[in-house]
Amino acid sequence: MQLNLPERLQFFFLLCLVQFASGGQDDLIQVHGLLNHSITLSYHRLLERPVKMTIWEIKRRGKTFAVAEYNGGQLEIQNEKFENRIQASNGTELKIHSLRMEDTDIYKADIILTDLHINTAYFNLTVHEPVSVPSITADLKGDNKGRCEFTLHCSVPSNASLTLFSWIYRCGNSGYQHYANGSTLTIMLQNLSETTEFLCLAQNPVDVKNASFYSEQICNSVKSPPYSTCWIKVSIAIPVVAVLCLVVILFIKIAKK
The missing domain is CATH 2.60.40.10 (Immunoglobulins)
Known part of the structure; x- marks a missing residue:
């Protein structure tokens, strides 16, 4: 991206603001993503002015690594590991495709409004592997x-x-x-x-x-099968009934004689 002198001065001024100005409240947003899927880092606070520029960075062990810059409706990717994997439709969201395990990091968004007010957000992204079938x-x-x-x-x-x-x-x-x-x-x-x-x-x-x-x-x-107990009871009961019937019959015959 080629910048003329006024644009360069403006860009330098904005960078200085990001480094030294006291902007909006910093937010730390926890985000979880699934390996090989997509995730959107999204800032949901209400903004009082339109977005002029957003600078996306990675913060790791006290060091800062450039990711991308959203300016004038265009996204300029500044980190080769994100080539063809990130997109932004506005200044408050960054979508990362084909997530990798190494994408796990803390992402910083400096959202610069048209009145040069800065809202800063941090996204703690953790990429997880799919769960195995237990x-x-x-x-x-x-x-x-x-x-x-x-x-x-x-x-x-x-x-x-x-x-x-x-x-x-x-x-x-x-x-x-x-x-x-x-x-x-x-x-x-x-x-x-x-x-x-x-x-x-x-x-x-x-x-x-x-x-x-x-x-x-x-x-x-x-x-035990439900019928087993019943079957035992029945098998015992049938002979007893038969003997009783036989005794009654014999008693009747003897009485008649």
């Missing part, structure tokens, strides 16, 4: 008078970025309810006639995956 392992604790007690453990590959775990469940066709947070769950089911589904949610701030586990997968060895 796996569930189960351990049967024992049969306690027909109740099924077991432990479920939910995990993702050890090289995955920070992941939080939580559990929801539902009985039969009812709606899901929150059960607990954490990767490990200890359960004791008393009503074994109805299937209970446990859903492990593995998530980070921008992605979530889940895996299901059904109580019948581990409680079948504990639960």
